[in-house]
Amino acid sequence: MIKSKSFPVSALGYLIIMLFVGMSASAVAADNIRVLSGGVGVGERLERNPAYSTKFVFSKRSTRGLLANIHIVISQDKGKKKILETTSFGPWLFVDLPPGTYDVKGIREDGKIQSAKFSISGSRQRRVEHSW
Numbered sequence: 001m002i003k004s005k006s007f008p009v010s011a012l013g014y015l016i017i018m019l020f021v022g023m024s025a026s027a028v029a030a031d032n033i034r035v036l037s038g039g040v041g042v043g044e045r046l047e048r049n050p051a052y053s054t055k056f057v058f059s060k061r062s063t064r065g066l067l068a069n070i071h072i073v074i075s076q077d078k079g080k081k082k083i084l085e086t087t088s089f090g091p092w093l094f095v096d097l098p099p100g101t102y103d104v105k106g107i108r109e110d111g112k113i114q115s116a117k118f119s120i121s122g123s124r125q126r127r128v129e130h131s132w
Contacts, residue, residue: 033084039066039092052096054118054126058088058106061131066091070130071107079103106130 034052038044049055058067068091074084083102084095101119114130 031083034094034096035084035086036094037086037088037090037092038094039090040068044090045092049125050094050096052094052125053099053120054095054097054128056088056093056095056104056106057127057129058091058093059129059131067108067132069109073105073107075103075105076100104128104130108132 036050036052038047039057056072058070059065060067068089070088070093072084072086072088072093073082074095074097075082083097086093097120099120099122101117103115103117105113105115107113112132114132116128116130118126118128120126
């Protein structure tokens, strides 16, 4: 696991980690928020999901194909308090957020943006889907 005081981990650093450890590529954001990017290939998608509070899934609506390289910004208070900013290098991004209400913005490589609001409560994993 990579621990860093600032986030995001550079794209090159994340890619190197993923090459060596596959879906285990993870980091800990500044506020002890655990992050895991994965879901590349059938093998990773068959692995057990980590017990993180939130699972983001990125897909293309027209083909139902999965998307990667999605830049994510998670915030609270209508974007005034940034919680996490990172890039998911696979179609799944697991984030272990504490209970609360969040805004998330997903930005594709071509600049298309999708926003959503979601809440975390209890111990069940929350699934947030972004489909362009």
